[in-house]
Amino acid sequence: MKNFEFYCPTRVIFGKNTESQVGTETKKYGKKILLHYGGGSIKRTGLYDRVIKSLRQEGIEVIELGGVMPNPRLGLVREGIDTCRGKNIDFILVVGGGSTVDSGKAIAAGTPYKGDVWDFFSNGAPEIETAIPLGVVLTIPAAGSEVSPDMVVTNEEGWLKRPAGGDPIRSRFSIMNPELTFTLSAHQTVIGISDILAHIYERYFSQVSNTELVDRLAEATMKTVINNTRLILKDLRDYDARAEIMWAGSIAHNNLLATGKEGDWGSHNIEHELSAIYDIPHGEGLAIVFPAWMKYVYRENKAKFVQFAERVWNIDGDSKDEESIILEGIARMEEYYKEIGLPVRLSDIDIGEDRFAEMAEKCVGDSTTGVFKKLDKDDVFEIYKLAL
Amino acid sequence: MKNFEFYCPTRVIFGKNTESQVGTETKKYGKKILLHYGGGSIKRTGLYDRVIKSLRQEGIEVIELGGVMPNPRLGLVREGIDTCRGKNIDFILVVGGGSTVDSGKAIAAGTPYKGDVWDFFSNGAPEIETAIPLGVVLTIPAAGSEVSPDMVVTNEEGWLKRPAGGDPIRSRFSIMNPELTFTLSAHQTVIGISDILAHIYERYFSQVSNTELVDRLAEATMKTVINNTRLILKDLRDYDARAEIMWAGSIAHNNLLATGKEGDWGSHNIEHELSAIYDIPHGEGLAIVFPAWMKYVYRENKAKFVQFAERVWNIDGDSKDEESIILEGIARMEEYYKEIGLPVRLSDIDIGEDRFAEMAEKCVGDSTTGVFKKLDKDDVFEIYKLAL
Numbered sequence: 001m002k003n004f005e006f007y008c009p010t011r012v013i014f015g016k017n018t019e020s021q022v023g024t025e026t027k028k029y030g031k032k033i034l035l036h037y038g039g040g041s042i043k044r045t046g047l048y049d050r051v052i053k054s055l056r057q058e059g060i061e062v063i064e065l066g067g068v069m070p071n072p073r074l075g076l077v078r079e080g081i082d083t084c085r086g087k088n089i090d091f092i093l094v095v096g097g098g099s100t101v102d103s104g105k106a107i108a109a110g111t112p113y114k115g116d117v118w119d120f121f122s123n124g125a126p127e128i129e130t131a132i133p134l135g136v137v138l139t140i141p142a143a144g145s146e147v148s149p150d151m152v153v154t155n156e157e158g159w160l161k162r163p164a165g166g167d168p169i170r171s172r173f174s175i176m177n178p179e180l181t182f183t184l185s186a187h188q189t190v191i192g193i194s195d196i197l198a199h200i201y202e203r204y205f206s207q208v209s210n211t212e213l214v215d216r217l218a219e220a221t222m223k224t225v226i227n228n229t230r231l232i233l234k235d236l237r238d239y240d241a242r243a244e245i246m247w248a249g250s251i252a253h254n255n256l257l258a259t260g261k262e263g264d265w266g267s268h269n270i271e272h273e274l275s276a277i278y279d280i281p282h283g284e285g286l287a288i289v290f291p292a293w294m295k296y297v298y299r300e301n302k303a304k305f306v307q308f309a310e311r312v313w314n315i316d317g318d319s320k321d322e323e324s325i326i327l328e329g330i331a332r333m334e335e336y337y338k339e340i341g342l343p344v345r346l347s348d349i350d351i352g353e354d355r356f357a358e359m360a361e362k363c364v365g366d367s368t369t370g371v372f373k374k375l376d377k378d379d380v381f382e383i384y385k386l387a388l
Numbered sequence: 389m390k391n392f393e394f395y396c397p398t399r400v401i402f403g404k405n406t407e408s409q410v411g412t413e414t415k416k417y418g419k420k421i422l423l424h425y426g427g428g429s430i431k432r433t434g435l436y437d438r439v440i441k442s443l444r445q446e447g448i449e450v451i452e453l454g455g456v457m458p459n460p461r462l463g464l465v466r467e468g469i470d471t472c473r474g475k476n477i478d479f480i481l482v483v484g485g486g487s488t489v490d491s492g493k494a495i496a497a498g499t500p501y502k503g504d505v506w507d508f509f510s511n512g513a514p515e516i517e518t519a520i521p522l523g524v525v526l527t528i529p530a531a532g533s534e535v536s537p538d539m540v541v542t543n544e545e546g547w548l549k550r551p552a553g554g555d556p557i558r559s560r561f562s563i564m565n566p567e568l569t570f571t572l573s574a575h576q577t578v579i580g581i582s583d584i585l586a587h588i589y590e591r592y593f594s595q596v597s598n599t600e601l602v603d604r605l606a607e608a609t610m611k612t613v614i615n616n617t618r619l620i621l622k623d624l625r626d627y628d629a630r631a632e633i634m635w636a637g638s639i640a641h642n643n644l645l646a647t648g649k650e651g652d653w654g655s656h657n658i659e660h661e662l663s664a665i666y667d668i669p670h671g672e673g674l675a676i677v678f679p680a681w682m683k684y685v686y687r688e689n690k691a692k693f694v695q696f697a698e699r700v701w702n703i704d705g706d707s708k709d710e711e712s713i714i715l716e717g718i719a720r721m722e723e724y725y726k727e728i729g730l731p732v733r734l735s736d737i738d739i740g741e742d743r744f745a746e747m748a749e750k751c752v753g754d755s756t757t758g759v760f761k762k763l764d765k766d767d768v769f770e771i772y773k774l775a776l
Binding site: 003014 | 609612
């Protein structure tokens, strides 16, 4: 086990009707707030009205900024910063999924900052020393941003998608009502599931030894996600299954499952080039990249992959060799992804090999990505090929 | 799953040599501190010198108050409060185990409070609205107080042992170096283990249904504790096993494993009367009470006990009836406790049945304890009898 710090101060308020507490929670931090959201879905579902009612009951003044898109844009972030400065906003309330949370975090960091907010996402980025306090009403379990110190923003000039982070942008509270996820379609649900599992894989596949507790916690979370996704696909309004997935989405990304380990994150980088060029959902890209990555790297630590096959995918390893157990585990994961409606090959979504070299070059250049196995340009190219 | 709040803002700083960071962490909160500790062990091990050196390097002024005993006493708490008020102390640094942390928490709450600190532990207790900030260097994994908002203090007048709690007394940081636990004897280690497992059982055995994620996380933690205790008993200086236990001790009690559930805590109350009268270690009492409690209550939710037997104690349930699986699970738990050197019957520690009625009366009077099954005086009496 490696030395670590674990810090996760966000207050999670979880369960039915919890959005009715948003007024009293918000009032602890601010009186004049920016209400930040995405498209119109929160208005169609009635969530917007319930949030506004709860805020009004506490006498909170609300300035609105909607229109966040998936892969949140710097332009809207800058608009939010101008609004917050011009109107002396003292709190940002985000109602939405990961993209909206990230957009809100960028506004929170950028408002008190003297320079331009993109500095935080650029080479030689300054530390985020302060931010307007922020709270979240979560509507999509996937990104985990509601409990993380991280954000990803896309700069329309050059379409650069970049991460940044720091403790000041952590949400003060995250209100999570699983009922708010009933309106997510099967497809929206499973691309979130793919993201949640990917967040666990990135931390689980570590070369650090003696991490029994955290490995077992990760396996517990993966098994729960696997089981409850099946239940949701039978009934999109299954409260208990939606609740398991929503809480698992936060556990997958609050860094508990990274304690004492060293995350990989190579597959996220490899996927990133796919979704940047082909504009596919991140979760679809991850469901395609991970099987290929696993097949390419498992020889670096077979024991770990045997453990994954046996404990997560229930492969009975008794009379088999390591190699068979591992490959059966990966195959069962692929079968599961297909069963729940995720693509597992680039050909499933009509992507061919013509731009592999370009993507591999953009992904690592002359450097490498990943930790479990450090992957150079040629490795990344081979992984794209395995994903065909 | 029930609605819940999860809040655990303590920064955990975990690993080798992390006590050398105590000066820089402390300086974030205070310049003139109360250093609170127990007996002389931290001086014998050299930890005291290392802590003092790190504090001096940051120019922190240190006022000392040692002498905390197991079951921390109100008298010393009051002395600490007088010192903090008289010397304008702005931070409390605890170096020790759960009793020392609890004593420090009581001083932290009592110092800014206008009334008497015992008010917080009395009927009709006021809310703890503020406290001096507090930090911890942990030396014993067991109580989990380093990540909880709770404390237990004993009033020498009447020997009343009472709990209290609130967010303001949470530790700002908890420094946890597993090497600091190398000097714990096998016996000291396993009574801590019993406490850690008990904290998990109290949350695990809940009548709330649909708690798959949290059940699995609890099972992961129990299995890790069971495995690594065996390793420690082979080598008290096994760093990795000590690390697993130390982190598991915090996970067992930071309330993650209670999210969406309803804890029982009846066995803690039943044990409390034992250790109050016979002055046995809390961990020994819990190892005796839990098997008896389980045998008395399992019929209230057999499915839960089957799950416990199969997933935690590896009972192969295929061709057996529920009852056999459950009783085999409890028997295997008892065997394990005996193997690691814990008593599992009152007769193992020479306690007879002569004061059962008195203890049952003190435990519940005309009320009940526990939630999994509400236990009245007669039930508690029967559980003591099963523990003989």
